Amino acid sequence: MEVNNQEIQKQFSAKAKHDFKLIRAAVEQSDEKAYAELMQIYKKPVYHVVLKMVRNPDDAEDLTIEAFAKAFRNLHKFNPEYAFSTWLFRIATNNCIDFIRKNKIKTMSIDSAIKIDNGDEITIDFRDQNLNPQETAIKNQKIEIMQHVVSRLPDKYQRLVTLRYFDELSYEEIATELKAPLGTVKAQLHRARELLYDMVKNKKHII
Numbered sequence: 072m073e074v075n076n077q078e079i080q081k082q083f084s085a086k087a088k089h090d091f092k093l094i095r096a097a098v099e100q101s102d103e104k105a106y107a108e109l110m111q112i113y114k115k116p117v118y119h120v121v122l123k124m125v126r127n128p129d130d131a132e133d134l135t136i137e138a139f140a141k142a143f144r145n146l147h148k149f150n151p152e153y154a155f156s157t158w159l160f161r162i163a164t165n166n167c168i169d170f171i172r173k174n175k176i177k178t179m180s181i182d183s184a185i186k187i188d189n190g191d192e193i194t195i196d197f198r199d200q201n202l203n204p205q206e207t208a209i210k211n212q213k214i215e216i217m218q219h220v221v222s223r224l225p226d227k228y229q230r231l232v233t234l235r236y237f238d239e240l241s242y243e244e245i246a247t248e249l250k251a252p253l254g255t256v257k258a259q260l261h262r263a264r265e266l267l268y269d270m271v272k273n274k275k276h277i278i
Contacts (some may be wrong), residue, residue: 083154090155098147103273106143110272113156114139117163122169129242129257133235134170138163139271174239223270224251228263235260 084090090112096105117138122131142162149158221232234245242260246253 087154087156091151094146094149094155095153097143098149107272109143109155109201110139110268111157114268117159120160121163121167124164125170129260130170134166134265135163136264136271138166139268141166143271221267224263224266228259228266231256231260232263232267 090109091103093109096102097109114135118131118135121134121138122128125131125134138159142159149155173263218237221229221236225231230249234240234248235242242246242253242256245251245260246256249256
């Protein structure tokens with residue numbers, strides 16, 4: 072990806088131009104501080120957009136981690152003709168759509184549009200539930216990304232996260248499976264998510 076002065080057009084805000092500088096530092100210099108700053112800027116906005124779609128704080132946290140993991144892994148493919156926020160929120164909302172379709176969650180109207188921080192609106196489009204080859208490849212890539220991340224967690228958290236991400240059990244089902252109090256499961260998964268966020272923003276999942 073090339074981000075230079077010609078590509079940073081006048082129509083972009085100062086905030087968007089700052090994002091371009093961070094992306095360039097992240098991609099060209101592997102600057103972990105740039106990744107961390109992008110995470111700091113967009114973690115809450117992405118979480119709130121995701122929460123509007125899935126309406127469950129725990130699922131929203133998980134999906135936010137996945138969105139950043141996928142975005143950072145593909146940052147070299149980012150097209151600077153568009154604002155980074157638009158690209159990132161599109162990744163996050165597509166991730167949510169996959170999750171909603173798979174879990175048949177009753178959520179917002181399919182005709183709804185979500186307004187993101189730069190004023191753009193993202194229309195939610197639920198397509199046929201049968202995955203085409205491209206969608207299957209994307210799904211497999213998401214699994215690979217999360218496996219890279221989870222494999223770097225301390226052993227005591229790997230089992231919990233595997234049950235949550237890959238076996239897709241609810242918190243109650245995990246508590247039953249592990250014969251552990253529900254409160255303990257939630258607390259440990261919260262800590263595991265914090266560690267996942269740290270690894271994603273420090274780009275450790277693709278080193």
